Amino acid sequence: xxxxxxxxxxxxxxxxxxxxxxxxxxxxxxxxxxxxxxxxxxxxxxxxxxxxxxxxxxxxxxxxxxxxxxxxxxxxxxxxxxxxxxxxxxxxxxxxxxxxxxxxxxxxxxxxxxxxxxxxxxxxxxxxxxxxxxxxxxxxxxxxxxxxxxxxxxxxxxxxxxxxxxxxxxxxxxxxxxxxxxxxxxxxxxxxxxxxxxxxxxxxxxxxxxxxxxxxxxxxxxxxxxxxxxxxxxxxxxxxxxxxxxxxxxxxxxxxxxxxxxxxxxxxxxxxxxxxxxxxxxxxxxxxxxxxxxxxxxxxxxxxxxxxxxxxxxxxxxxxxxxxxxxxxxxxxxxxxxxxxxxxxxxxxxxxxxxxxxxxxxxxxxxxxxxxxxxxxxxxxxxxxxxxxxxxxxxxxxxxxxxxxxxxxxxxxxxxxxxxxxxxxxxxxx
Numbered sequence: 001x002x003x004x005x006x007x008x009x010x011x012x013x014x015x016x017x018x019x020x021x022x023x024x025x026x027x028x029x030x031x032x033x034x035x036x037x038x039x040x041x042x043x044x045x046x047x048x049x050x051x052x053x054x055x056x057x058x059x060x061x062x063x064x065x066x067x068x069x070x071x072x073x074x075x076x077x078x079x080x081x082x083x084x085x086x087x088x089x090x091x092x093x094x095x096x097x098x099x100x101x102x103x104x105x106x107x108x109x110x111x112x113x114x115x116x117x118x119x120x121x122x123x124x125x126x127x128x129x130x131x132x133x134x135x136x137x138x139x140x141x142x143x144x145x146x147x148x149x150x151x152x153x154x155x156x157x158x159x160x161x162x163x164x165x166x167x168x169x170x171x172x173x174x175x176x177x178x179x180x181x182x183x184x185x186x187x188x189x190x191x192x193x194x195x196x197x198x199x200x201x202x203x204x205x206x207x208x209x210x211x212x213x214x215x216x217x218x219x220x221x222x223x224x225x226x227x228x229x230x231x232x233x234x235x236x237x238x239x240x241x242x243x244x245x246x247x248x249x250x251x252x253x254x255x256x257x258x259x260x261x262x263x264x265x266x267x268x269x270x271x272x273x274x275x276x277x278x279x280x281x282x283x284x285x286x287x288x289x290x291x292x293x294x295x296x297x298x299x300x301x302x303x304x305x306x307x308x309x310x311x312x313x314x315x316x317x318x319x320x321x322x323x324x325x326x327x328x329x330x331x332x333x334x335x336x337x338x339x340x341x342x343x344x345x346x347x348x349x350x351x352x353x354x355x356x357x358x359x360x361x362x363x364x365x366x367x368x369x370x371x372x373x374x375x376x377x378x379x380x381x382x383x384x385x386x387x388x389x390x391x392x393x394x395x396x397x398x399x400x401x402x403x404x405x406x407x408x409x410x411x412x413x414x415x416x417x418x419x420x421x422x423x424x425x426x427x428x429x430x
Contacts, residue, residue: 107273239268340377
């Protein structure tokens with residue numbers, strides 16, 4: 001009797017499938033996603049390139065006053081070149097001769113470290129790998145830990161020596177290991193610089209010792225520092241070390257970046273100095289969700305280098321704040337799905353939602369959400385469903401896409417039949 005009931009139930013469900021599916025299939029070509037669907041603060045969309053240009057232009061406007069003052073060196077910096085950027089977006093908050101090509105000295109190692117971290121992340125290098133030292137690496141002058149060609153250090157130890165003690169011998173050993181030769185590694189550095197848009201830069205070596213034609217700018221240093229910190233944040237495990245040791249405590253290391261010890265929120269990054277380059281620094285710090293990078297080039301003394309980097313960072317933290325509106329994958333809304341095997345899909349933020357803004361102006365911020373109440377299957381996870389933008393006085397400061405959290409298949413004879421059959425089998429087993 002029970003089996004008969006189940007068969008009757010299955011027959012009725014099968015009838016329902018045909019009754020439901022055929023009208024849906026018949027409507028497919030006639031259905032149009034109405035542009036007048038209900039939405040919150042719906043705005044007309046511009047094409048992607050126009051929107052990117054608009055966002056870039058308006059991002060630059062956030063710090064217009066600061067940049068205008070910077071062009072006149074309103075902070076009275078003694079250094080030949082300087083820049084302050086917001087780390088996440090790269091937005092320029094202050095600049096002074098930021099594109100002047102100058103000798104970077106050991107700040108060069110920011111790019112070398114970036115390539116090392118990329119090799120670790122792509123699996124071609126491990127922190128536990130033993131790195132040999134060549135005669136060439138051991139012969140490097142300047143700051144070093146006196147590598148011996150007969151010894152090896154792990155990548156972890158090499159990174160510690162490079163980030164803390166600015167060891168030229170270690171960075172050359174790493175370059176030879178990754179690139180096959182220092183020359184090949186330097187070509188990788190220049191290729192990466194081109195990829196990052198570092199137009200003022202030509203690398204001649206991986207360590208930064210003075211060499212004709214080996215130049216970059218404070219703007220370009222900020223670009224590669226941003227890339228390193230944003231995509232390889234684990235590097236701060238090394239760049240925030242004040243003192244440490246290698247070789248079972250026989251080699252003492254002290255960070256060349258004094259701000260690590262004295263500046264609240266300091267996260268790095270790299271110092272550099274030679275007789276020709278004078279005193280350089282890429283200094284990074286984070287406070288209250290705001291991360292900044294200050295670059296100083298050709299300061300007349302090490303004291304001025306650190307003082308002016310701190311002046312830039314203080315200016316940034318005192319003038320700006322980062323307004324957080326939502327975190328990546330946070331659900332914005334649950335949307336109804338037409339013709340889907342599921343009736344709802346969660347619309348989530350594709351990235352962290354927030355923007356840099358001058359302090360005291362956050363009360364005038366406006367939030368605009370462009371998102372329909374209903375979408376039509378099929379839907380793919382990560383598919384853009386809308387966007388949310390944040391503006392000040394009518395100027396868009398940042399925009400974040402809203403995407404689907406999950407796939408939603410379209411209802412058809414196969415998907416519905418599959419769903420019914422699985423339900424029927426579960427029923428028979430019970």
